[in-house]
Amino acid sequence: MREPEIQAAWHGLASCESCAIRDLVLFAGLESADFNGIHLPIQDLWLPPGATLYQHGDKADYLYTVREGLIKLEQTLSDGSWRIVNLLSQGHVSGLEAVTSECYGHTAVVLQSATVCKIPKEVVVRLAPKLHGQLMKKWHESMVKTQECLRELTSGSARQRVSRLFLALPVSLGARCHLFGREDVGALLGVTTETASRTVAEIKRSGAIHEVAPNVFELNRDELERIASGK
Amino acid sequence: MREPEIQAAWHGLASCESCAIRDLVLFAGLESADFNGIHLPIQDLWLPPGATLYQHGDKADYLYTVREGLIKLEQTLSDGSWRIVNLLSQGHVSGLEAVTSECYGHTAVVLQSATVCKIPKEVVVRLAPKLHGQLMKKWHESMVKTQECLRELTSGSARQRVSRLFLALPVSLGARCHLFGREDVGALLGVTTETASRTVAEIKRSGAIHEVAPNVFELNRDELERIASGK
DNA sequence: CGGGAGCTTGAGGAGGATCAAATCATGTGG
DNA sequence: CCACATGATTTGATCCTCCTCAAGCTCCCG
Secondary structure, rough: OOOOOOEEEEEEOOHHHOOOOHHHHHOOOOOOHHHHHOOOOOEEEOOOOOOOEOOOOOEEEEEEEEEEEEEEEEEOOOOOEEEEEEEEEOOEOOOOOHHHHEOOEEEEEEEEEEEEEEHHHHHHHHHHHHHHHHHHHHHHOOOOHHHHHHHHOOOOHHHHHHHHHHHHHHHHHHOOOEOHHHHHHHHHOOOOHHHHHHHHHHHHHHOOOOEEEOEEEEEEEEHHHHHHHOO | OOOOOOOOEEEOOOHHHHOOOHOOOOOOOHHHHHHHHOOOEEEEEEEEEEEEEEOOOOOEEEEEEEEEEEEEEEEEEEOOOOOEEEOOOOOEEOOHHOOOOEOOOOOOEEEEEEEEHHHHEEHHHHHHHHHHHHHHHHHHHHHHHHHHHHHHHHHOOOOHHHHHHHHHOOOEOOEEOOOOHHHHHHHHHHOOOOHHHHHHHHHHHHOOOOEEOOOOEEEEEHHHHHHHHOO
């Protein structure tokens, strides 16, 4: 939570019309003419791990499309502790609530270095009629992911949860998974940092995962699925 | 999960324009002319506890507005167990995914006898331009609730979770709360039925809640908040 | 080289899971 | 109306997992 102030690198203004992942993102349904109507700048940003997109309670003026990397959404509870309530990767949208709400409802922090498009809320509001379907899809997508966190990552033993987490992580080149810090693993699974560390180590010893570089793992999916389903 | 087939009572066709909770629901922004354009019947139903609105995987042809009562949304995990991923009460919408998806993504079951409006998907699709803002609000509302379940009800000890559940339950007449079966409490909090039962009993003995009738409780909110924040 | 942060490991104890049985509530058929 | 079956709830006893507190460890950076 006490993240340092990390600056984003400026890539330049995004050219949405020629976006490589355009069919995944918010502007999927738009035509050439629509893009001409966008007069506000859409920034193309690169963000290192630890960078904060926005904080809970900030004025919600932008939506963020994730082009690459991994973003966590955090919320704090009354007793000062905090939980991760969603993980966003390629194609997902962070800050959807900007469209209907004054302020952000969670804190968004980069877990794996990310490239994102920072879209002014007004652009989305102006294009709303055209974006309607895509916005609904993005809400749905986001809800599916959050419910997956709730269902798969907070049920059963720590062993089961960690296994399911590995199976749910986005896969990088070569069928490898990039894990994040143990504190974040704990905040996602609803266990302590120590239990997260111990359990990852235990699964590593069991041979279901193999650490090829610090926090980079090759997965034995069959074995992980066996563990995930309770032995 | 093995709910009996319970029939809904037919109230009749809904008259949305004069709905008592219209400003809460999907049709909040509509005018008289818009209602005339609705040619498909919107059913007004009463449903007893245990009734199923729809099952996970069913063809999603209807949205349901909750006018009264409490609905749970369930999902099953790979190992056959199941979790409650959301609780819906007055003003909330069940089955929002019908708009963008072919099938329902969860099973919706009545926890406290409910009155709901069953709205054909086509009605919503046809009115989409007018409903856009309201649909987004409903998605946002639903997401806030699911994230609340994840954050508040799956963190900390069973004592804390049960206390937070009581504080989150809708309040009936006379500041009283109606609890549901222990198995459902367990499926919501991520604990076993036995632990749910034991913990409710323990909080009852502590005086933070008082059972005035079977499963109807008067709350000592200060005391519950003390417990919820970890003693 | 000396911090500092994150990760790992250890020992101990508390809390929840599991298995089992008793109690209570409800509805059914005799 | 009562006897009985069924299912939910409660309670008990035991075991195991995970939390807590604490100490070492590794890696990185000044």
